[in-house]
Amino acid sequence: MDTLLIKKADIAKVLGMQSCIDAVEEAFRLYGQKKVQMPIMGYMSFDNYNGDMRSMSAYIPDFPIAGTKASTVHPDNPNRQMPTLMATIILIDPSNGFPLAIIDGTYITSMRTGAAGGVAVKYLANEKIDTIGFIGAGAQARSLLDAMFVVRPKIKNVKVYDIREPRAQEFEKYCREKYNVEVQLEGRIADAVTGCQIVNTSTASRQPLFDKTVVSPGTHFNAIGADAEGKQELSPSILRDAVLVIDDWLEASHTGEINVPVHMGELKREDINADLGEIVTGQKKGRQSEDDITVFDSAGLAFQDIVTAWKVYNLILKNEEIKSQLHKINFAE
Template sequence: MDVLWLDQSDVQSLLDMPSTIEAVEKGFEQHGLKKVQMPAKSYLIFEKHNGDLRTMPAYMEEEDIAGVKIVNVHPDNRQRGLPTVMGVVVLNSTQTGEPLVIMDGTLLTDMRTGAAGGVAAKHLARKDSHVVGMVGVGDQARTQLLALSKVMDIQEVKLFCRNVAHCDHFEKDMSHVMNCEFLKKEKIQDVCDCDILVTTTPVREPLVMSEWVQEGTHINAIGADAKGKEELDPGLLLRARIVVDDLVQASHSGEVNVPLSKGMITAKDICCELGEIVAGIRPGRQSDDEITVFDSTGLAVQDMVTANMVYRKALEQGIGQNIRMF
């Protein structure tokens, strides 16, 4: 039996942000309508290596898509010349269970996570949002900003990073794909003076204080994706309308995981899941003065809808290699 193999260059040739946003929004909708099977992601923690390995399975009933992503997070990989995040996605036939495609999931993970931020901003940010503040300028920051540029008229981007050279590289790369002004800031609080704030750091102590954030700001909190991680002052969460991607997953590995475990917030402080808003079950932003927070942990349904889109395009365009598996 042959299986289609798609390497990173294949996936890159088939992925673009507008179609990824469309697919991910559909995935959130199906999640909001409870039409998916998606166990919480499982973790293997490698404490002595400062890393972890995660498995993320999902079955989407309406689209008849099933599969799993295996992905790591190793923050020290930059020093090794490797990506912090690397992944592999396998899609399986729901009729027989046979693997249909094995593809690189590294770029796919960056793109679908960025797309999730775009979907969140579409439903939760003020429609007149033009200024983006970014805490962290790594690979994930790039796809977050790219997605925002597809759903908002971004005119100014404020950057904070402890390494100025990284900010320079970020501006150089992103200025090729969007026309706006980039401003490098020396303090995080200066970046927080914005319409949409994006945090993409792996920290375990809050970086963004409540008093720095103005009413009406939308925040995409992306960095906290494992137990013990947090980027936002819990006091800020208490001021905000909190929307998570998945309540169970966010409770043990999202931005809310630490304040929940310490009793600083409760489940009642969490408004809803993003899929419920996309599906029209719950309302999006309710006023221009509201602070909204999207707590993104990354869902397997995002991977499956994006991988399925890539797979279908590959079949149509004859891209990839067939390899003998069994």
């Protein structure tokens, strides 16, 4: 039996954002119904290299599929012309343990991260969205942008701020060419927040990026960047007053947007309104009024990776042309 080796170009040929959002939404639904096994993420810090590594596993019996992802985050990598985040996924047949595929996890991580932001917007943001903002214009920002246009296709304006201006310019080009909308490059973070109905933050920041006073009523935040202890993008005062939705308490309180305020005693478990699975399954309510501020804290969960990789694997099995050209490896040889 062969294990498939699936690279980014193959994934890009079969996986669109709409189908990724559908898969990730279904996985959040199953998680909300307690039908997913997911041990807490393993984490190691490469202190000398300003980097880290995580190992993340999940088992979704309904499909049935299991798998694990090894991923690294090195915020200095853009200076080396390398991605900040790199990852590899092994997809496992839970019935016999066979490794079905080894899949590029870098692209899947971006897709599933954008998709989770899309699911959060679908359930938590206001319906009428004209203007969206981005703080941080890297890899995750692009997939978040794609997801925003799937769930709120009538967006007219995009504002962006990045501490590295060339990155904001590349994002602007991508956005204009793909969606033909107005893009404003902002010189100050606050200007990329005020007046937006959705704001996506995806930086490696370790301190709040802006103050509550610049937030317009009704804004939905996707807080994506914090995925390790000590990382933080939003001010605790925004989190405390918002309808606060996390992806998972154990992961979010260790590594997500809430990790710093929870450890500082500035935020308590009672301040969390729901997790996204509870919102998707209708067990809990999100936004109550047009003026509510809503926040989705995405620490990033293993089942998002596994469900996305499973989707890709199945799409590739159905595509004879791509399947026949794939590299395969027989580990038993």
